[in-house]
Amino acid sequence: MIRYIRWCAYFCALLLAALLVNVARVQVWESAAAASNPANKRPAIQRYAERRGDILVDGRPVTGSRDSGQLLRYERTYRNGPLYAPVTGFSSQTYGTSFIERAEDRILAGTDPGLSAFPLWYELSRGRPPGGDAATTIRAAVQLAAYTGLGGKRGAVAAVEPATGRVLALVSSPSYDPSELSGTGARVKAAWARLNADPARPMLNRALRETYPPGSTFKIVTAAAALDSGVVTDVDAPTETPDPYPLPGTSTLLPNTSTGCADASMAEAVQWSCNTVMAKIGVRVGLRGMVEAARRFGFNDGGLYVPSWVSRSNFDTDMSPDQLALSAIGQFNTTATPLQMAMVAAAVANGGEVLSPYLVDRTTQADGSQVRRGDRRGLGRAMSPATALRLQELMVKVVEDGTGRNAAIPGATVGGKTGTAQHGVGNAGTPYAWFISWAKAQDAPFPAVAVAVVVEDASARRGDISGNSAAAPIARAVMQAALATPTRRR
Template identity: 40%
Template sequence: MAGSRVRGINLPLRRVAKLCAAMLFVLLAHITVVQAFGSPVLNADRRNERPLIARFDHPRGDILTYDGTAIATSRPTGHGPYLYGRLYKSGELYAPITGYVSLHRSTGIEQAQDAVLSGDDTKVKVRSMVREEPVEGADVRLTIRERVQWAAYRSLKETGIPGAAVALDPATGAVLALASYPSYDPNAFTTFDRDRLAATTRRLKQTSSQPLLNRALNRLYPPGSTFKLVTTAAALASGEYTPSALVDAPTRLRLPGTPTYLENAVACGDARPTLTYAFQVSCNTAFANVGLQLGQDLLRDQAEAFGFNAPRLTIPLATTPSRYPPAMDRAQTALAAVGHHDNRATPLMIAMLSAAVANNGVLMRPYLVDEVRLPDGSIINRAGPVPYRTAVSTTLAKVLAAMMTTVTHKGGTGTGAAIPGVEVAAKTAILETVPGMEDYALVTAFAPADTPEVAVGVVLEHPGSRANAVASIARAVIEAALA
């Protein structure tokens, strides 16, 4: 009897025990799921203060120019819960590069190099553990040369015209300058006052001049006559043309299958100039005819060899891909050959055109970070030149360089970029006579032509009667790089 009563009592206990075990398993499983998969979401939740406090409880690494000047650094706030804030020197000058780090967002190098700057990178953490020191962020040294960056931004700002300028070392791909105008002061985002931060963000986003937009890397422009460099490369590579070959350049060219005419902005000799002369004075109808002769596929192949239609390029800042159109009819092909169809390029791409020619046809991958250095001075990462793609052969690059120098000589369209005592190679574009297209001014150039040290790309938006200022900006940047 006693045994049956015990068994009767134990049965409910066993059921309760099983239920408790099942509930415990569910609880542990839920905790595991939250820890393994839900923590990123919880950490990113703006209501969660702990990650924010941890983010600002120690100094971030400095961002330095190639010359060694700290342009982004941390300073004590003097009160909690956020112990360190960010300070940007010459904020507007370097804003498109440094970006900013705020309570809920980071941009620019602050975002692209956040792991090393914050100290979360494995290499940085390991060094701190070995030395038994508090975790500190590593310093990021850029490839930016102060003198060149200042020349680029100052020249843009003096015009008062929105635009961008990029300077590259053609032999390595190092970015010497990256300027975008109008700019903004990233110090406005370092406040820990949420209402003030929200108001600043809203104000800058609503500003019609779009100061937060990095025009150098993320705005696409019609390349105009700078694309004639690509068309010329395709023509010479085809074997059907030489620099001295005569090309048809009528005053007006009717686009195939349309009632529309393409016109030359300048007189093109006797309508049968050499390819070199057509390049020097930028004959639209000549290069439209060349494009029709070559066909869209050859043009597209050459454009892609220069970097158009390439997958997203990071330097490590993300860049918007430049594009050359897919399937086109003959009229569109003619327009694309002179950069007037749906071709689009960033100012970085405009600089890369010259960089490829300057480096004997080999385009080096652009990069913005030179090295990453720990607080004790030891280097944990250093960049090196990496070939990106072969745009043209060495022989063809030298021919293109020679043709580009004629543009800055008397009678060329780029005399404003000429520098006494220095041979400058260039190709300019002023889009102001194309129906239905907004006006832009562009230039791609490099110097010295025989031993290149710098390649530049400059774009001005809606310059009107001051379109020629684009060549002056290129000249100022080149002079700063060669000084």
């Protein structure tokens, strides 16, 4: 019997070995597969188990966390949600994250290795650091001025500081409250469905993600190309352009909306927004020169992050001369995001140097110590300093005595350019009203702000659509706010 007891014992040992091997398989081998199974709620539970870090504007949080007592515990709240939605994006238990909530998610959710005071500390203690904060470059007064300026009309405003690239305002209208998407349940799903079905598309971030034909505001790029390439050496010299101007190689006549454009100089063409003159100049610069100039301003770059991704602004690289003529005045296939056009204005204001716009000034641990900071980063030179100086003068002329007089601010130097962009099949859509500008306080060494405003449905009456009446007042309000509250240097 002794032998059989031993055999039983060996059999039990075999069972134990089988258990141990299988447990090792489940716990080590298949651990990663189990963790990545979409039905496994653990990653989500851990993610929402702690208070999420905040997004700051002017040092004050515009977000918060609410203990819902649910499985996915802390839900996001937003102060002034619609105002800051294009900046913050949403953080939803059901639909994930967008914009800064997505770009800085690792900081906010507390998973960034930079949040650990000592390397591997949290790996060893198996805890998780509290979520860090992301301080934005947005200035509340500028943002508010842009938002109230748009007043619910469809459109967008982007404002940057020319010398640094700091984004001072990023507004899209109409907007939505991202806190409607926080959490789980039928209420959130209904809000998501409603926002996505809304024909006004409130969740579209028009400042970063929508591209519009830039219309006459693109003439600044054309003018820079002409000056830099030497096609135009004297801005006051007549250009011998007929009015209307027949597009090269076709019998189509390009008209002007303003008078006195026949044989106008480039200075007058910018001041009064002459389509004929600028189209002709664009053709004279040539396709390669125009494409190169547009590229230097940031067009055709699909890799811009602020840190949220910015849609690619387009300038076609393969066109016939008549298409090039239309492209040179911001029509045809030329499209730009509002942020891109703000960068154009900023490049002029900043002496020709283009700076990468950035939205996150610094990220910090929960106790305020810095993790990373956003830095001034050049994207290269869009034009020579002399050209920039010349264009500044032209843009100031537009505001002082041209198409953009509504943007004038007493006591400050303001340069601008209006635009009215046709779009739709056969140009049937309500034209977009554009205004790009920059402003410098009289005694200041650098311009304080460059801004781009686009208003989609500026007026019910088609004749009233123009950059000056619909967009310029908004730009003025934004510039005034920026001039009144200069950036605090840390």
